[in-house]
Structure formats: C-alpha cells, structure tokens
Amino acid sequence: MFVAIEGIDCAGKSTQIEELKKIYKDAIFTCEPGGTKIGEKIRDIALNGKMSALARAFLFLADRAEHSDSVLKPNEGKLIISDRSLISGIAYAWDDAPKESLKTINLLATRGIVPDLAILLALDMQTLQARMARQKPDEIEKRGAETLLGVQERLKDAAELLGVPLVPIDAVLPIEKITENIKELIDDYGA
DSSP states (O other), rough: EEEEEEEEETSHHHHHHHHHHHHHHHHHHEEETTSSHHHHHHHHOOOOOOHHHHHHHHHHHHHHHHHIIIIIITTTTSSSEEOOOOOHHHHTTTSOOHHHHHHHHHHHHHHOOOSSEEEEOOOHHHHHHHHHSSSSOOGGGGGGGHHHHHHHHHHHHHHHHHTEEEEEEEETTTTHHHHHHHHHHHHHHOO
C-alpha cells in the first residue's frame, strides 16, 4: 500500500514521518522531492533557485520520474509512506497549466503509480503564520501564507482529479494525536 502524507510547508509532515518510522519499522519511507540521490540535487535547485513556476514544476517532474523508477516501482506490494506525492506536484502547479495536462504529465512521470491513500495535514492561517515565522523561507514559502493556504485547497482538488482518497487531519492537534489518527487510517485502509 502506498500512502502519501500531504500538506503545505510547515504542516508537520516531516515530524509525522519520523513518528511513523517508530511504528512501521518494515515500511519504506521516502519523500518527494528528494527521495533519491538525484532527487536531492533537484530538490535543492527547485527550492532555492530563482526560476519560473513552470520551470520549477518540470524539475519536480524529473524528480518524480526518478523516484517512481527507483523507489515506488521496486517496492510495489510493500507499505510505502511518502512525505508528499504527485498530488503536491499538481497542487503547486495548479495555476500554471491546464488541469488535464498536469494530470497527464504527472501520471507519465510516475508511470501511472498513484497513492492508495492520501492524508492531508491541514493548517489554519494563524498556525501557518506562526510556524512560518520560526524558519527561513525557501522560494516557495516566500509566496506567503495566503498562497500556501490556496495550495492546501488545491491538494484536495488534485487528489480528486487523480481519484485518490484524501482524508484531512487537523495539523494543529498534538503530535501524538495526529500520529494516532494517521496510524488508524493506515491500519483501517490496509485491512
């Protein structure tokens, strides 16, 4: 089963991945972008380089293709838990290309592999602004909290476009409660 933990920057995805590693010791844990050696380089360029939104989207597609071939395909049939997926790729590029084109090129990059389940860690404006104030923003975060909350809504639209079930969880809850909710969803869905 392929599970994507989705959410905008500062939602707590990385924290939850670390918590889930303690529970699912045999799972394959990965991330997009940056889940491979090549992906790490692409991620650095995409998040820290000044470029057009469309150029950034194509870099993420290159990462996604490498990730699908190197991580997802070889581990089909195992529990794969990913910090983001093509759902984010589509959501972040939502305004830069027609939706069906985004769907087509992302499915091409993943060779048709989509998550079996997506879990959205959802933030409100106040919490997002407070969390953003505690860190140095990358090029995407520099777009601002309002833009990121728009992306959060498009994550739902992107999952629907791909036919992937997406379950939101309040990312303001205590870390342990969020982990408990995610575990329950994975266990119920995988049963």
